[in-house]
Each structure stands twice: as structure tokens, then as C-alpha cells.
Amino acid sequence: MTHASRFASGLASVAAGAALAVVATRSLREARRAPPIAKHVAAARAFNxxxxxxxLSVLADSAMEHYRGSFQNPAMYGALASATAALGxxxxxGADRSEASHAVRHAVQLAAAATGTAGTAFHLYNVRKRPGGWSWHNLFYGAPAGAPFALLLSGALGAIAEQLRDEPEHDPRLFGMPAGKTLALIAGAGLLGTAAEAALLHFRGAYQHPAMYVPVVVAPAGAALLVHAALATPEPARRLRGFARLWLRITTALGFAGAGFHANGVARAQGGWRNWSQNLLAGPPLPAPPAFSALAVAGLAALRLRETEQ
Incomplete structure (x- = not known):
């Protein structure tokens, strides 16, 4: 592939990521024009x-990774089933405007969180049992802990959304704390975990492209802003409120743009997209970056709820 064609492919990929971000932003704006709903229900829907x-990210990522592993363990199918159920x-x-939780949805999300927990433990065990045990090589090329951890986060966000719906509108609380505070801490922790996975894989790629530094800088900064919003007293939190919202919107766009950069990475491999059956499995994972967008959307909902508490 020539330099010009690579540049054109990269430009098209980034444009596609930007287009997805625009579509997502328009969807959020349309949702705001709908008849008003209780603040805690709006936060619950954003978490949904x-x-x-x-x-969706876990479903696509696990399908490719487990296919590459030839589904040697029957439990590999469980991750796909759980991610599909959690997506539904x-x-x-996300479409439900009622103030009551849904028992089936809640059970599905708890099951997804449990599946993600078991998958994370199994993947870490897979790394540990490889020759050499805990080493950089095995962390790089063993079973990735990021995908099942993302399923754990997906189930946790969905289950928390159901629990939040059952809270009183005037003073919603989770785990004994104001709901906005709890949600900000959870979204911040999720961003940190996702950034750690990106840092590990980008380190494996030797940070050969300057853009590889962006997620490991932007996402932790967003997590720090969420933790500050959760723990700071009202006046310092108010001063950073607008900046935190802007930063999380940048993080949302980052996830979609990252998918574009990963698509460009696939295009640059030998054979490009003509050899997609091999390059999709061997190249940078396309479904991974939108995890930043998912957690940033949850963080924005937490900020909105936190503002009403202060």
C-alpha cells in the first residue's frame, strides 16, 4: 500500500469516527428535547x-478473540451470550422512561457482571499458568483481561441503573452515598481501568504513533475530574464543573476516533482490508476504543446528577 493510500485510508477512518461521534451527540440532543423526566431516571438511562x-464492544471483541482461540473452552460461548443479553x-x-426497575433487566445485568468477574479471573489465571508466569510477555500475549473486565463494567452500569430507578426522586442514594457521588466514583474507576488496558497494549506496540499516548493521558485526567467532582466541597467542584464536562465530551469523541485509528492500523497491515479475515484478528482491536465513550457518557450523567446534589 502506498503512502498516499495509507494517508487516505487513515483520513477516512478518522472521519468515520468523527461522524459516529456527531451522530451520538445528535441522539443525546434529541433525547433532551423529549418531555422532562425525573433526574435520577435520566441518569439511569444514560448509564443504560x-x-x-x-x-456491544465486548460482544464484538470477544467474538473475534474467541474465534481466534477456536472456542477451545465451551465457556467462551458464555461471554458472547452474556454480552448479547446485556446489550438487549x-x-x-435506555428507552424506558419509567421510575421503576425491571426485574428481568436487573437479573441480566447482574449475570453479566458475574460473567465478567469470572472471565477476568479466568484470563488472569491463563496468564499465570503460561511458561514464565507473570511477565510482560505473558501479559502482552496471554488472554486479555480487558474484555471480561469491560463486561463486568457493562453489567455493573446496567445493574446500578436499575437500582437507581427505585430511589426517591428528591434524594436518590446508592451504597449509602448521594447517587451522583457514587456514580462519579464508579465511572472514574472504570475510566482508569480502561486506560490501564490501553496503556499495556500501546506499550506492547512501542507507542509507535504519537496518537497512542492520547487515551492514556485523556482518560485518567477525566477520571481525576470525576473523583474531584465526587469528593470536593461544592465551591471547588463548581469551578471545575464546566471544564469537567468539556473534558468528558472530548473523551467521548476519543473513543470513536480511536476506532478510526485502529481501522487505519488494520488497513496498514499486509493486504489491508482485502485480507480482513487475518488483519482484523492480528491488528489493533476495533471494538476496544468505544469503551472510553461509554464510560464518559456515564460520567457526564453522574456530573449532571452531582450538580443537583450540591
Whole structure:
């Protein structure tokens, strides 16, 4: 592939990512024009949207990775089934404007969180049992812990959304704390975990492109802003409120743009997209970057709810 064609492919990929971000922003604006709903229900629906995007990312990523592993362990099918169910439950919850939780959705999301927990433990065990045990090589090329952890996050966001719907509108609380505070801490922790996975894989890629530094800088900064919003007293939190919202919107766009950069990475491999059956499996994972967008959307919902608490 010539330099010009690579540049054109990269430009098209980034444009596609930007287009997806624009579509997502328009969808959020349309949702705001709908008749008003209770603030905690709006936050719950936003968490459902984040959960859906995470579940879709896990479904696509696990399908490719487990296919590459030839589905040697029957439990590999369980991840796909759980992610599919979580995606359906999250989409249903994202469209639900009622103030009551849904028992089936709640059960599906709890099951997804449990599946993600078991998958994370199994993937870490897979790394540990390889020759050499805990080493950089095995962390790079063993079973990735990021995908099942994302399923855990997807289920957790969906389950929390269901729990939040049952809270009183005037003073919603989660785990004994104001709901906005709890949601900000959860979204911040999720961003940190996702950034850690990106840092590991980009380190494996030797940070050969300057853009590879962006997610490991932007996402932790967004997590820090969420933790500050959760723990700071009202006046310092108010001063950073607008900046935090802007930063999380940048993080949302980052996830879609990252998918474009990963698509460009696939195009640059030998054979490009003509050899997609091999390059999709060997190249940078396309479904991974939107996880940043999912958690940033949840973080924005947490900020909106936190503002009403302060």
C-alpha cells in the first residue's frame, strides 16, 4: 500500500469516527428535547446507554478473540451470550422512561457482571499458568483481561441503573452515598481501568504513533475530574464543573476516533482490508476504543446528577 493510500485510508477512518461521534451527540440532543423526566431516571438511562455501548464492544471483541482461540473452552460461548443479553437489556432500559426497575433487566445485568468477574479471573489465571508466569510477555500475549473486565463494567452500569430507578426522586442514594457521588466514583474507576488496558497494549506496540499516548493521558485526567467532582466541597467542584464536562465530551469523541485509528492500523497491515479475515484478528482491536465513550457518557450523567446534589 502506498503512502498516499495509507494517508487516505487513515483520513477516512478518522472521519468515520468523527461522524459516529456527531451522530451520538445528535441522539443525546434529541433525547433532551423529549418531555422532562425525573433526574435520577435520566441518569439511569444514560448509564443504560453506556452499558449498551460497553456490551456491544465486548460482544464484538470477544467474538473475534474467541474465534481466534477456536472456542477451545465451551465457556467462551458464555461471554458472547452474556454480552448479547446485556446489550438487549441495556437498550431496553435506555428507552424506558419509567421510575421503576425491571426485574428481568436487573437479573441480566447482574449475570453479566458475574460473567465478567469470572472471565477476568479466568484470563488472569491463563496468564499465570503460561511458561514464565507473570511477565510482560505473558501479559502482552496471554488472554486479555480487558474484555471480561469491560463486561463486568457493562453489567455493573446496567445493574446500578436499575437500582437507581427505585430511589426517591428528591434524594436518590446508592451504597449509602448521594447517587451522583457514587456514580462519579464508579465511572472514574472504570475510566482508569480502561486506560490501564490501553496503556499495556500501546506499550506492547512501542507507542509507535504519537496518537497512542492520547487515551492514556485523556482518560485518567477525566477520571481525576470525576473523583474531584465526587469528593470536593461544592465551591471547588463548581469551578471545575464546566471544564469537567468539556473534558468528558472530548473523551467521548476519543473513543470513536480511536476506532478510526485502529481501522487505519488494520488497513496498514499486509493486504489491508482485502485480507480482513487475518488483519482484523492480528491488528489493533476495533471494538476496544468505544469503551472510553461509554464510560464518559456515564460520567457526564453522574456530573449532571452531582450538580443537583450540591
Amino acid at each position: 446507554h453506556g452499558s449498551a455501548l460497553l456490551a 437489556a441495556s437498550l431496553h432500559g
